Amino acid sequence: MPTSGDHAHTGSDAFDPASTAIVVVTYNRSALLTTLLASLTRIDPRPGHVVVVDNASSDDTTQVVESYRERLESAGTSLVYRRLETNTGGSGGFSAGVETAYQLGAEWIWVMDDDVEVLPDALTSLARWTPRFKVIQGRRYDYDGSPFYWQYRIAERMAIPIPFAPAGFDASGYKEMNSGCFEGMLVHRDIVKQIGLPDHRFFIYWDDQVYGWLASRITTSVVVEDFILRRTRDIKKLNLGARNLRASSDAYRYYIMRNRGHLKQYYRANHAYSPVLFAAGTTLTFLKELIRLTVAERRINGASNLWRGLRDAHAIAKDRSWRPMPPLSD
Structure with a gap:
């Protein structure tokens, strides 16, 4: 189980935005991807890399990505476009994206779907937690602007989310989690090295929960009070x-x-x-x-x-x- 020593960051582990790689997975949703990439041109400070993994889209995704290359790279962010030969699902896309970010030498890997936009001060918000934690999940606004509730704890032996885990935060500003979500999870390189890449065999679903659970077994993982993303796709719900x-x-x-x-x-x-x-x-x-x-x-x-x-x-x-x-x- 994690100990207090697992939190500490000193020396070379201090947060540097330029050492961060944002990993985006997309599939045939170029309009949503356009909104996300546009938001990445507005964030401050800038990440060192943006990795876009394309699950063999048949729309104009390639053209959309290339249209943002100059804007991102002129501001000091390298853009890596990795187009897969087949659709490997979100699981395969995040596995390929985290692998690419790891090979680029990124110290921090920040993963997200294509149906969100990044808030301008998101990296600043996350940076204040990086001296203490190596797995950090920020909050999201839903499509209608309301806070999006994410089930950050699982009933471990049953391997299912706990739907009524408290949504509020105390004065600490964070809550421990034993799950994960590939919509905004920030993971340190050390954790990726120990637990490996996200498992591509899932294709979709449960992959991020398992990844977060594995991480929580070796370090203290947290969801924090700061909002970092906004959903840009409305989903029918009851x-x-x-x-x-x-x-x-x-x-x-x-x-x-x-x-x-x-x-x-x-x-x-x-x-x-x-x-x-x-x-x-x-x-x-x-x-x-x-x-x-x-x-x-x-x-x-x-x-x-x-x-x-x-x-x-x-x-x-x-x-x-x-x-x-x-x-x-x-």
């Missing part, structure tokens, strides 16, 4: 009072269940697996997705994707050749 239930898709439903197989393997590898509690978490996940389907989306014909995902999760969990992502070297 208001349940204290929390919202967002609409999903058949692909998400499949991977939500299928990737429980990868989750089970990670838990086994880290000696955190409880058969009864993990099965309870899988059951609750299945029921939540059924509710999302029938109540938020008012249909039932997507349920077959949940069953198909469960079937494939079972096969993944039985794979004796499965191994977690390996640590990195310099």
Whole structure:
């Protein structure tokens, strides 16, 4: 478990914006990407690198990225455009992006989707926490300008988010988390080196939760009170009072269940697996997705994707050749 010594940064570990690489993953959403890249021209201080990973988009993403190269590089930020040959999902995109940032020598790697914009003082806000922590999650505004609630803690043995973890902050300005979100998570190079790259096998869903959980096992990870991003895409959701239930898709439903197989393997590898509690978490996940389907989306014909995902999760969990992502070297 992390100790107080895991927080401290001294000497060469002090925060330098130029040592930061922003990693953006995009797929066929050039209009959203345009908004994000425009916001990156306005932030102060500037990051050293912006890495855009394109999951084989078929729209004008390449042209959009290149149209911002001169503006970013003239201000001292290098732009690295990595176009993948196939769509590897968000998981594959972030794995490739973090790998690229690590190879560039970045000390801090800041990951985000393409459907956000960065607030101008975001790096300044994050910098005040870097002397103490090596994994930092800032807050986001939702599309309508309201604070976006993110489930920053998981019920560890069940491997599911805790939906009613307190949203407020005390005088410290931070809360410990044992999860992660690839929409604004800032990770120090030392942590990436120890836990390896994000696992591309997830394709979508659970990948950032696992990555944050792995990080929290070796250092104190925190979500902080500072707002750093604003969502630029509206998502249909059902208001349940204290929390919202967002609409999903058949692909998400499949991977939500299928990737429980990868989750089970990670838990086994880290000696955190409880058969009864993990099965309870899988059951609750299945029921939540059924509710999302029938109540938020008012249909039932997507349920077959949940069953198909469960079937494939079972096969993944039985794979004796499965191994977690390996640590990195310099």
